[in-house]
Amino acid sequence: MKQQSIERVRLWDGHRDLGVVTLAWRGDEILEVRAEPEGTAHDDELSIIPGLVDTHVHLDGHAGDEPPGWHSNWSLVTPPEELVFHIAANAQKAMRAGVTTLRELGGDERQLAVSRVFEQGIQVGPRLVVHCQVGMTAGHGDLFIPPQYPHRRPVADSPDECRKLVRTWARKGAHGIKIHVSGGVLSQGDKVGWRNQTVDEIRTTIDEAHALGMPVAAHSHSQPTAKLALEEGVDSIEHGTGLDAELWPVAVERNLPVAPTLLINDRLADGTIPVGDEAREKAVAVVAERDANFGGAADAGVRFVLGTDANGVMVQFGEQLDETRRMRDVFSWSDERTLIAATSDAAAAVGLGERVGTLAPGFGADFVLLRGRPWQRIEDLRADAIVAVVSRGRVVRGEIPIAAPVLAAGDSAGQTPASPVSAAEHVAAPQ
Template identity: 35%
Template sequence: MKRLLLTATAAALLQAAPASAEKVVVTADRMLDVRTGKIVDYPAVFIGDVGRITAVADARTVRWGSEVRHIALPGRTLVPGLIDMHVHLEGSSKVKGYRALEYTDSFDIVMGVPNAKRLLEAGFTSVRSAGSGSYTDVAIRQAVDLGEMEGPRITAATNPIGATGGHCDSNTNRPSLARTNKGVADGPDEVRKKVRELRKLGAQLIKVCATGGVFSRNTEPGAQQMTFEELKMAADEAHMLGMKVAAHAHGTDGIKAAIRAGIDTIEHASFLDDEAIRMAKERGTWLSMDIYNTDWTLSEGAKAGVLEENLAKERVVGGRQRESFRRSVQLGARHVFGTDVGVYPAGLGARQFAVMVRFGMTPLQAIQAATVNAAQALGRPGDVGAIEVGRFGDMVAVSGDPLADITVLEQPAAVIKGGRLVTSEAPSKG
């Protein structure tokens, strides 16, 4: 077991290989300390040749030589690179429902390339892929790590595990078109085997579908679809292998079963009651609640081909989820930032920050959900999530104070990954 845990840790570090082999200093007018909420004036963030931060100093009192590349961001505020804990890399938000039948089989895979680039340019330097068919997220991660394409640091779940006919299966009414998704597993023994298989083929995270969903056909979001024994097997087996587990769970019973089973994060968590919130707090379970995408789905979904039966479910689930979010914040539950990007365009994930604030979070709490909290939930608290010595030099520069106006995160002025300037409105200095 110890050897496997070490292997998983080593794999995570290799996956986060630096994008830059030069020494860099980044300066700006301000920097947000996401732990304390304090604004630091005139930061100078030094990043070494392995892409990690070596020092954080006062730009007014330190000097650097010509061998250090200077990325100057005057008038900007630095925040850590953002982390989205629930994205889908493949496919297009313009192609949903039966419209997908108009596109070739490899279309979804190809769309992963621009989607990854858009996520990074939007300030999300790390993401967790919460499910992907055909191991697309593994392929994208490998291409990013090789430097063959632009994208964030990716933690891949590959095929989500679910019940036959459940949210993570492929459901039609025509026997001649019937197929079973690769993650389907019924009973604890099948779940155990599936966890091992997914890890063997590149998964770094296990996702299970504990309940029905909004966008699946012939499933009810509130209905539990995996038993406690199946969920516990997934959690126990994944943890033994050094992996985290995320559970798609809208309904109250499925949420509680997943928490009791030891699942690390509950995705969506739409129908919470006070007991479920208390259980999550007591067991240290994180909630990942995608409370923006209701706006997009109800305004744009029909144009993309989302079926009326799915829109009808969203009208019920979306409002209930937001009230659950508000109550969970009031009661002090632990939250991470997860958007379900893929349902809507990859570059728009930061729109969720304003919705989180509208439904009860302070701006600092919303930012912490996408930085230090997410890093902890990922199991990578020493790598990402803060601008601190030892962590990767991942930063986003914004215009203005995000604690005063959270919407400034929607339009990054610059994005830096591993000390490399990905995109910027301002020129860097050589």
């Protein structure tokens, strides 16, 4: 496995601008980030940032160019052997857009299988963290499936059932657990304000997950359920609509990550995504409450991280870049603070802060080469600015340009630079 490098390029490491450096890596490990002398000639248009981390996705949607609508029965009639290809394809779409780490928050055996295949290098793919659900009959997670349909995901309706389901997911290799403490927008016949599960059920689920070393992410769209989730010790809040001034100090003290999922709710509320009246009315109410709370929450220091709820239909895999720009505007953050929330801080939120989200020796080789400086101007974080994406040390999009050699006095000018490394070359040949 040969060492590779990008010479004389501006680099933002997930925390700060390091100036012009040479970045060297071998396989999936960064070997060196070497500062170049001030005044070193370089391409001033290009820069490197870490691959983005989306802390909240759902990968089991149709991966084709024209997916069926959210209300389609496609996922119910498609066999799991076929669905895994769509899960992998959606993850790879995100990866090629510069999102090199994903956290699936509605996983089961299928997403876990894809995660292992990527991790083992059998297929080229991003890092995939999978949380599996523990929810109740007629809860948010259960109401996406028509009542009469017999093939349903497992549910848990007592503390003992919750404990057993957590253990079942642990046996299957889950990385974490997802719970619903409120109802949701798209679940049919549901109400956003509905409490999901009893306090004892929630407490038992969290206790067992933590006992088995698994973090717990909590879906919440109301103030009482967000308060309950905080009191019971969840590890992240998803959506966080009801995080009001009473809860900001608690969230800040615990440094709890919150995935705001802005674009999907904006689109549901304004009609960009065609849904039924029930879902749209719920989305309008959610966005109104969110907008009343989020500005103050950000000012108070609540830890918002990139989390989109991307599913390939309502938010595409690749629109994480748009979500990041939207975060800057909603939270009135600096461009650099915004990019931290989408890279190093999001990596820490999914338990991978010592491996990804930062470009430094010993970290994984996940990064994006692009035109512009998004830590100074977040508008530069867009698809058409990406020159290349490297995931796990492989070029998965575009090509890495090879810098011409810097000639010292008296050197011959006839040296031939190496050829650029392309995505096709890297993906075709395992390292």
